[in-house]
Amino acid sequence: MPELPRTAHIRLDLRGPVLHLWLDRPRLRNALSPQMAREIVATLKAIADDRAVRIVVLRGAGGTFCSGGDIRSMAAAGAAPPSGAADELQQNNRRFGAMLEAVNAAPQAVIAAVEGAAMGGGFGLACVADITIATADARFAMSEVTIGVVPAAISPFVVERIGLTAARRLAVTGARLDGREAAAIGIAHLCVDDAAALEAAVREACNQVLQCAPGAVAATKRLMLRAAGPSPTPELLDDAAVCFAAAARSPEGREGTTAFVEKRKPSWVTQVK
16 A cells, blocks of 8 residues: 555545545635645655556545635735745746646546536646546636636646647636536546436446556556657746746736635626627
């Protein structure tokens, strides 16, 4: 049995060959935190060479997969640090990029079980799982632009998942998709009716994977990622983090995140007639 790390923002439940990894901040709708990103990376590192752990199931506690980044912390971000000093906003976004890289490259089969919201970073996590199963009433969105920030860390992985054309539409509109729509464009592989059907579908997917040799699964994933072309490079994710920090501190970013906290529409929202 692998030695799993102690965690505070995720919950780990190892059941034989299946590790259920729960995003566990239900009062914040499992909003991503830098600590959560670190814990996910540490967990995947701890099991990377252990073929006894054959599947990782990503879940969200409390009926919500992941509502995205912690927008209150973005709204509270101060001015850019002095030249040469560490930029916390930039570093945190880069940690989210590292988390997505780790999930994407995990040698185990990764299943994302999506119910409730999969927004922002949660949308990104759904896009790096090998098998993504969603309930029909799940909600997916690249919602960052609606609050004046940038889908920085997730964009390369979304483009890799569904292609540039579909990703661009979602990125510039912040459009919301339900589970059926997400399956239709390839974000999810399967859409089910409700939470009970989700449990059954996850169990069936696990049993399918467990028919396969774990070493062969790991090698196949590695080969397929190479065949798909260059994965998002560290340089690209570095640039994405810089872009995110600049956007979060811009007048648009401040207005958008403040409006979200105050539960009002940002100043730029209008309609054509």
